[in-house]
Amino acid sequence: MGRLLAIDYGKKRTGIAVTDELQLIASGLTTIDTDQLIEFLKGYLKEESVESFVVGEPKQMNNLPSESEQLIIPFLNLLKNNFPNIPIVRQDERFTSKLAVRSMIDGGLKKKQRKNKALVDQISATIILQDYLNKIK
Incomplete structure (x- = not known):
């Protein structure tokens, strides 16, 4: 079983997280400049087995795609072209930045x-x- 690799895509920076090989625990991996993302993933995939990419899906409160989805669509095509054998799934990313800051506060x-x-x-x-792991389990 390969890892799941999550991508919080951004115009300047992209956050990356991975699971363990049993897909039980999500852990932060790194943040990379978005213009270096594909090269980073190529290097990572030489060392690790990834079963699928989990890409954040920005939505508005009414469940429609947010404006930033327009930035993500070309990236998804680039991801598919560079890694055609790795499936891409989407995961709602509403409130993740707020939750991240809250966890930082709670963490002291x-x-x-x-x-x-x-x-x-x-x-x-x-x-x-x-969130994706919780949804599929």
């Missing part, structure tokens, strides 16, 4: 540390992945 991080947007993106990817 100082205000200055909570302003680290890269860490927020990584935690958001972890929340997206954990």
Whole structure:
């Protein structure tokens, strides 16, 4: 069984999270500059087996796609073209940034540390992945 790899895609930065090989636990992996994302994934996939990509799906409260979905669609095509054998699933990502900041507060991080947007993106990817795991279990 391969890992699941979650992507919280952003215009500048992208948060990445993965599961263990048994797909039980979601853990933050890293945050990468979006323009380096495909190269990072190519390198990661040389070392690890990934069963599927879980890509955050930004939605509005009325369940319609948010404006940022327009940024994600070209990325999804790029992902499919570069990794045609790895399925892509989507996971609602509403409130993940707020939940990420809340978890940082609950974890005792100082205000200055909570302003680290890269860490927020990584935690958001972890929340997206954990939500997906909860949905499929």
